[in-house]
Amino acid sequence: MAVVTRLTWSEEKSLEKMLGNVSLRLLYKSSVHESDIHSMNEKCTHQRPTVTIIYVGIGDDINYISKITGATKHRNSLLVELRTYKPCVDFVSEIRILLLGPVGSGKSSFINSVKSVFQGRLTRQATVGSDVTSITEQYRIYPIKDGRHGKYLPFRLCDSMGLHEKEGVGLCMDDIPYILKGCMPDRYQLNPSRPITPNHPNFIASPSLKDRIHCVAYVLDINSINDLSSKMVAKFQQIQKEVLSYDTACVLLLTKATNCGEIFQGNFSNMDKPMTSQSQIMDASKMLNVPIYNTFVVENYTSEWELDPVKDTQILFVLRQMLRVAEDFFEDLP
Ligand SMILES: Nc1nc2c(ncn2[C@@H]2O[C@H](COP(=O)(O)OP(=O)(O)OP(=O)(O)O)[C@@H](O)[C@H]2O)c(=O)[nH]1
Ligand SMILES: [Mg+2]
DSSP states (O other): OOOOOSSOHHHHHHHHHHTTSOOOOOOOOTTTSOOSHHHHHHHHTTSSSOOOOOOOOSTHHHHHHHHHHHHHHHHHHHHHHHHTOOOSSTTOSSEEEEEEOBTTSSHHHHHHHHHHHHHTSOOOOSOOOOOSSOSOOEEEEEEEESSTTSOEEEEEEEEOOOBOSSTTSBSOTTHHHHHHHTOSOTTEEOBTTBOOOTTSTTOOSSOOTTTSOSEEEEEEEGGGGGGOOHHHHHHHHHHHHHHHHTTOEEEEEEEOOSOHHHHHTTOOOOOOSOOOOHHHHHHHHHHTTOOGGGEEEOOOOOSOSSOOHHHHHHHHHHHHHHHHHHHHHHHTOO
16 A cells, blocks of 8 residues: 555645644555554654644544543633632631541542642542541541642642441541531541540640631442441431531532533433433432532542543532532621
């Protein structure tokens, strides 16, 4: 087969013009030469500067490209909004969001996901894993940095030990009011059977409004909603009463969704494999008594190497909604 370019004469000329009036010569064509990166390298190294042209097919590829382009635009506008975000009241410099949920529901992974989007690369600062008891054993208040050398953004994500249906395992229920009020210091070593006391040397005795939790996110694995034991549901109800008594805003975050992009666009059709459905989301919202408009789905970064604009968009959208819900809390203050 002849080694001739697929570019039309005018495409070739405009490419040459774009590159600074150079003259192009075809060195390698994957349909003629061996179609692997090594043979391409062999043909093209020790040559003058080279240009690689990749043709994408029509159909699925076009849909994929338009999906990624749309998501990238949306992601970038959410990033701009969150980078310039300021709490609506002067007396609170930053919003604190607490993640509460069963062991292994994806709380720490969500924090890593948010941090990653702002860093522009995947970071795994919060320890993540799978065990019957919680992997997270310290109470952590994570700041979010805009880029590796950027400023800190005015919101923090608070990570805690996972809840467990058994007493004496997982986050101690008596710790929750102290966390909500802002008495618990960063890096406090949680003890499932012994709550923090005001005698602890780092106990924050007189927390101000800025130290307290402004929004609680109940985090649940969407695939295990129907497996929640009655004891766990009872624990949630107890926590919700507590949260309500402090007038703290709350949202429900459903993790491990499988088709976030589609859900995000309100597209629940065209599902040829078992995927997260609208009814799963509605069941979870009813079970925890959190309105559907404050119920969000997310697919955290877990084993990926690179960021994905569709995932980024979903993660930033959820974060933006959490901040909006927290702002409603301030509006309601006496
Ligand atoms: N597929 C998938 N896996 C997830 C997602 N989020 C978390 N995981 C996985 O679920 C497991 C638990 O995640 P963690 O982030 O450690 O959960 P956690 O709620 O912090 O758990 P504890 O600290 O033990 O209470 C890990 O193996 C994660 O990789 C998600 O959205 N999708
Ligand atoms: Mg954790």
